[in-house]
Amino acid sequence: MITTYLARRTWLHGVPAGVKLFALAALSFMLLPVQDWRILATAAMLAALVFAALGREARQRLALIRPLLPVLAIIAAFQVMTGDWRDAVGAVARLTLMVMLAELVTMTTTMAAMMEALAPVLRPLRHLGLDPRALTLAVALVIRFVPVLLEAWQRRAEAWRARSGRRPALRLVAPFVAEALRLADHVAEALTARGFAASARPQEHPMRKIP
Amino acid sequence: MSNARRAMVQSSFQPSSGHPPDDTIRFDAVSLARGGRSLFAGLNLTLDEHRIGLIGANGSGKSSLLRLINGLLLPDAGKVRIGGRDTVRDRDELPGRIGFVFQNPDHQIIFPTVGEEVAFGLTLRGLTKGEAAEQARALLAAHGCAGWEDRAVQELSEGQKQLVCILAVIAPQPGALLLDECFASLDLRARADLMARLMALPQRLIMASHDLDLLASFDRVIWLDGGRVCGDGAPAEIIAAYRAAMTNGGGAP
Amino acid sequence: MTVRDLVRIALFAAIIAALGLLPRIDIPIAAGVPITAQTLGVMLAGVMLGARLGALAVLLFLFVVALGAPLLAGGRGGLGVLFGPTAGYLIGWIAGAYVCGLLMRALRGLPLFAATLIAAIGGGILVVYAFGVPWLAWKANLSLTQAILGGLVFVPGDLIKAVATAFITVATHRSAPSLISGRA
Numbered sequence: 001m002i003t004t005y006l007a008r009r010t011w012l013h014g015v016p017a018g019v020k021l022f023a024l025a026a027l028s029f030m031l032l033p034v035q036d037w038r039i040l041a042t043a044a045m046l047a048a049l050v051f052a053a054l055g056r057e058a059r060q061r062l063a064l065i066r067p068l069l070p071v072l073a074i075i076a077a078f079q080v081m082t083g084d085w086r087d088a089v090g091a092v093a094r095l096t097l098m099v100m101l102a103e104l105v106t107m108t109t110t111m112a113a114m115m116e117a118l119a120p121v122l123r124p125l126r127h128l129g130l131d132p133r134a135l136t137l138a139v140a141l142v143i144r145f146v147p148v149l150l151e152a153w154q155r156r157a158e159a160w161r162a163r164s165g166r167r168p169a170l171r172l173v174a175p176f177v178a179e180a181l182r183l184a185d186h187v188a189e190a191l192t193a194r195g196f197a198a199s200a201r202p203q204e205h206p207m208r209k210i211p
Numbered sequence: 212m213s214n215a216r217r218a219m220v221q222s223s224f225q226p227s228s229g230h231p232p233d234d235t236i237r238f239d240a241v242s243l244a245r246g247g248r249s250l251f252a253g254l255n256l257t258l259d260e261h262r263i264g265l266i267g268a269n270g271s272g273k274s275s276l277l278r279l280i281n282g283l284l285l286p287d288a289g290k291v292r293i294g295g296r297d298t299v300r301d302r303d304e305l306p307g308r309i310g311f312v313f314q315n316p317d318h319q320i321i322f323p324t325v326g327e328e329v330a331f332g333l334t335l336r337g338l339t340k341g342e343a344a345e346q347a348r349a350l351l352a353a354h355g356c357a358g359w360e361d362r363a364v365q366e367l368s369e370g371q372k373q374l375v376c377i378l379a380v381i382a383p384q385p386g387a388l389l390l391d392e393c394f395a396s397l398d399l400r401a402r403a404d405l406m407a408r409l410m411a412l413p414q415r416l417i418m419a420s421h422d423l424d425l426l427a428s429f430d431r432v433i434w435l436d437g438g439r440v441c442g443d444g445a446p447a448e449i450i451a452a453y454r455a456a457m458t459n460g461g462g463a464p
Numbered sequence: 465m466t467v468r469d470l471v472r473i474a475l476f477a478a479i480i481a482a483l484g485l486l487p488r489i490d491i492p493i494a495a496g497v498p499i500t501a502q503t504l505g506v507m508l509a510g511v512m513l514g515a516r517l518g519a520l521a522v523l524l525f526l527f528v529v530a531l532g533a534p535l536l537a538g539g540r541g542g543l544g545v546l547f548g549p550t551a552g553y554l555i556g557w558i559a560g561a562y563v564c565g566l567l568m569r570a571l572r573g574l575p576l577f578a579a580t581l582i583a584a585i586g587g588g589i590l591v592v593y594a595f596g597v598p599w600l601a602w603k604a605n606l607s608l609t610q611a612i613l614g615g616l617v618f619v620p621g622d623l624i625k626a627v628a629t630a631f632i633t634v635a636t637h638r639s640a641p642s643l644i645s646g647r648a
Contacts, residue, residue: 005532065544068548068549075549075604078604078606095547095548095603098547099544099545099547102546106543111532114531134470135527137470137474138470138474138477139528139531140323142477142524142528142533143528144323146478146482146485146533148478149478149481150485153482168486170628173504174632174636177632177636180478181476181512181643182640183318184472184476186315186318187321187471190319191467193283193311194310194311194332194379195336196335
């Protein structure tokens with residue numbers, strides 16, 4: 001299944017999701033006032049060491065930071081142009097540090113555990129009209145239907161290529177979206193048939209109240 | 212879910228082995244129009260056999276008939292009753308009593324893993340997550356799918372997906388299963404396997420199908436044409452008449 | 465909210481994900497310049513589902529990404545994306561989809577193509593940048609001018625996507641008018 005979760009267990013997997021999330025939030029808060037580039041750079045090195053200590057698979061996940069590199073390079077360039085290299089190092093170190101820390105949490109926590117840990121945080125949303133049960137269902141639907149939609153796209157792209165000999169074009173997006181929305185209607189019907197509406201009737205459904 | 216609400220859900224959910232004597236399905240002068248076109252006009256029908264097949268051309272009303280039984284469609288006039296219950300008044304109770312299996316498993320399967328999918332109907336009936344997961348595991352094992360809980364739905368074959376759909380729907384132990392062309396995209400082997408599994412279920416089956424051979428051992432077959440019952444009785448007789456009418460270029464009698 | 469609304473939100477979130485993961489799509493007017501179609505999905509969400517459901521679809525998409533699903537273009541996912549320098553753009557997507565929907569409603573009098581183009585530029589570009597640029601300035605310790613300069617790189621691609629949104633919406637409306645909220 002699609003996930004950035006690290007299958008091979010490490011010690012960090014054993015730490016409860018709530019603790020990891022809290023630590024992440026606390027660290028990001030504590031780092032806000034820190035300006036000294038030496039502290040930030042040291043912390044970033046430490047985070048990288050934790051990554052390295054989690055094994056080869058974890059080190060490979062560091063590659064996830066690669067798409068950030070161009071942005072970081074531009075930021076560093078601006079910093080050097082207007083300030084000095086210390087500001088550049090500080091800014092880049094702070095960003096990579098936070099991304100790495102967050103990545104550590106994601107890598108070692110299943111999505112289900114993450115949802116569970118977030119439940120107490122999400123519960124007050126009930127007062128704003130967001131039903132946690134509907135949210136769980138919606139998350140599952142997204143994960144379930146991304147591969148279904150990708151397959152549907154592949155079929156369309158193949159049919160297009162077979163007839164036009166060209167690479168798939170934007171022309172295909174409109175029927176693709178229309179097909180997905182029709183799929184949504186089928187899924188809604190099946191969901192109703194299984195009684196989802198019956199135990200969360202529209203008129204008393206908490207999500208109704210979202211402004 | 213509050214305790215009161217949970218108790219209510221559970222009380223309306225009666226596990227059934229075989230089907231209770233009061234769950235006869237009655238269509239009483241049912242009329243239904245869809246998209247401005249009249250589909251059923253004053254349809255009367257009593258369904259209480261254990262295995263009922265629905266045949267007829269596309270657009271003859273098979274799907275709509277099934278959807279009227281579980282309240283996905285409501286009659287414009289007349290009444291559909293299951294036992295003493297009315298599909299309009301008691302609509303919310305129907306999903307617990309009547310399961311629906313759709314043609315395309317991808318329209319039906321909501322969750323990415325088999326375990327979550329099978330447990331879903333149980334949590335809707337008020338079971339806790341843990342109880343539902345445990346029952347789902349037991350049900351899968353009982354149907355020869357031990358250890359499927361964590362399998363990704365996406366990796367299953369079409370036949371396996373449809374099996375998961377059926378298991379997910381029977382998990383809350385409904386009294387009847389409605390099957391809408393649910394074998395249309397399956398190969399012969401998967402068809403035979405699933406059919407054997409279905410025939411072994413205690414639930415009443417009402418099955419719409421273009422594959423006439425599947426219905427040969429049913430108790431009753433109903434032939435619909437343009438929303439009218441055009442043949443109704445023993446499978447051998449009705450299927451033969453239907454086949455003759457369709458292949459001789461003639462229409463319905 | 466009905467079950468149908470809930471499923472539409474989820475399916476649109478999945479569309480946004482799928483558009484980001486597709487092998488690059490050729491856009492003829494850009495002379496073969498490949499772009500990711502993910503922001504296209506954000507614009508379409510607001511235009512097709514309307515303000516409220518469109519914004520919820522984007523919010524749900526980002527929530528699933530934050531939970532760890534690698535669904536951002538290029539296969540990124542996890543809490544890290546919320547801490548990156550460009551997270552402001554992602555937050556801006558939510559507001560952007562909402563404003564797209566609002567503009568579509570407000571511009572009902574205009575021809576569909578023009579209305580969609582304005583909505584996509586207003587919501588999908590202006591609003592998104594209004595979140596993304598200051599966020600980048602804050603996170604990277606840049607001046608606002610520098611952050612704007614950095615953001616300019618993406619404007620041509622986003623303009624192409626706004627035009628694409630208008631084309632797609634018109635095509636969809638022709639085949640299935642009921643799919644576009646407020647334009648049935």
